[in-house]
Amino acid sequence: MLRYLAKEVTSVSQMGAQLALVLGGGNFWRGEEWEARGMDRATADYAGMLAILMNALALQDALEREGLVTRVLSAIEVQAVAEPYIRRRAIRHLEEGRIVLFAAGIGNPYMTTDTAAALRALEIDAQVVLMAKNRVDGVYDSDPHKNPAAKKFTHLRYIEALNLRLEVMDATALSLCMDNELPIVVFDLFKPGNLASILAGEPLGTLITVDEAKAEARGYAVPVKAKAQ
Numbered sequence: 603m604l605r606y607l608a609k610e611v612t613s614v615s616q617m618g619a620q621l622a623l624v625l626g627g628g629n630f631w632r633g634e635e636w637e638a639r640g641m642d643r644a645t646a647d648y649a650g651m652l653a654i655l656m657n658a659l660a661l662q663d664a665l666e667r668e669g670l671v672t673r674v675l676s677a678i679e680v681q682a683v684a685e686p687y688i689r690r691r692a693i694r695h696l697e698e699g700r701i702v703l704f705a706a707g708i709g710n711p712y713m714t715t716d717t718a719a720a721l722r723a724l725e726i727d728a729q730v731v732l733m734a735k736n737r738v739d740g741v742y743d744s745d746p747h748k749n750p751a752a753k754k755f756t757h758l759r760y761i762e763a764l765n766l767r768l769e770v771m772d773a774t775a776l777s778l779c780m781d782n783e784l785p786i787v788v789f790d791l792f793k794p795g796n797l798a799s800i801l802a803g804e805p806l807g808t809l810i811t812v813d814e815a816k817a818e819a820r821g822y823a824v825p826v827k828a829k830a831q
Contacts, residue, residue: 604664610791611701612668613798620696622726624704624719625661627653633711647711651678654715658705659683665701672701677709677718689725696726716775724782731784732800733771734791740808741770741788757817757824758810770810779810785820786810 614621630653633646658674665672673695676684684705685691695702707718716733723731741763742752760780763770770776770788779786789796789807800806805821814824 604660606792606794607661608664608668608670610794610797611665612670613795614801615670615699615701617798617801619801620699622692622696622702622704622722622728623661624715624722625654625657626715627651627655627657629653630656644711647707647713648678651706651709654707655680655684655705658703662703670701671699672703674703674705677704677706680706692722693726702726714772714775716771717778720771720775720778720784723784724778728784731779731786732797733786733788735770735788737790737792738788739790739793739806741768741810743768755808756805757814757822758808759813760810763810770808776810780812783812785816 611621611623627650631650633643633650636646636649637643655674655676655678658676662672662674674684675687675692675695677687679686687704687709692702692704704718704722707713707715708721719731719733722728738746739754741755741758743755743766744752746752746754758768758770760776764773764776764780770786776786778784787800787807787809789800791797796806803821805823809817809820809822811817811820817824
C-alpha cells in the first residue's frame with residue numbers, strides 16, 4: 603500500500619503540483635472505539651493522533667524511497683521525528699517543491715481528520731480538497747458495497763451533502779469548506795492514475811461545490827433541472 607501511494611504521489615509531483623497530505627490513523631487506533639470501552643475520550647483521541655504520526659513516518663519513508671523530498675509537520679510536538687506545524691513553514695515547504703505530510707490531526711481531541719484536512723487546506727490556501735474514502739469512486743445515495751442499485755452523484759452542493767447526511771465527511775469539516783467555498787472532490791484513490799487525472803482537469807469522482815456553475819466550469823456533468831412554467 604505504501605509503495606502504491608508513493609508512486610501515485612510521485613506522478614503528481616512530476617506534474618509540478620504542490621501536494622499536502624492529511625492522514626488518518628484508523629488502521630492502528632480509533633478513539634471512538636476505545637471511548638465506547640470506557641476510556642476517556644480526550645485520552646483516546648490523543649492516542650489516535652500518535653497513530654496518525656506513525657502512518658506519516660511510514661509514508662514519508664516510502665515517498666523518499668521514490669526520490670521525493672518530504673516534510674512531516676505534526677500538530678503535537680515530537681521534535682525527534684517531525685517538525686512542529688507552523689503555517690508559514692508549511693507553505694514554504696510547498697513552494698520549495700517538497701511534499702508535506704500533516705500529522706496528528708489539529709492537535710485537539712473531538713476533532714476528526716476530516717476537519718484537519720479542511721482546516722489545513724484553508725490555511726495553506728489550497729485550491730481543492732481531494733477526499734479518498736472507503737474505496738468508492740464518488741458519493742452515492744447509499745452504500746454501494748451493500749446496495750448494487752446505489753446512485754452516484756457527479757456533483758453536489760455543500761448544503762445537499764449536509765442535508766442528505768451522506769457521510770462524505772463530518773459536518774464540521776463540510777461546513778468549513780462550505781463557508782469558504784473550498785471545492786471537494788471525492789474519488790477512488792486506489793485506481794491507478796486517478797490522482798494525476800483529477801489534477802490534470804478530468805472530471806472524476808464527485809465534485810462538491812457551492813453551485814452548478816462552478817461544477818460545469820470544471821467539466822462535471824450537472825443534471826438538467828426542469829424549468830418552472
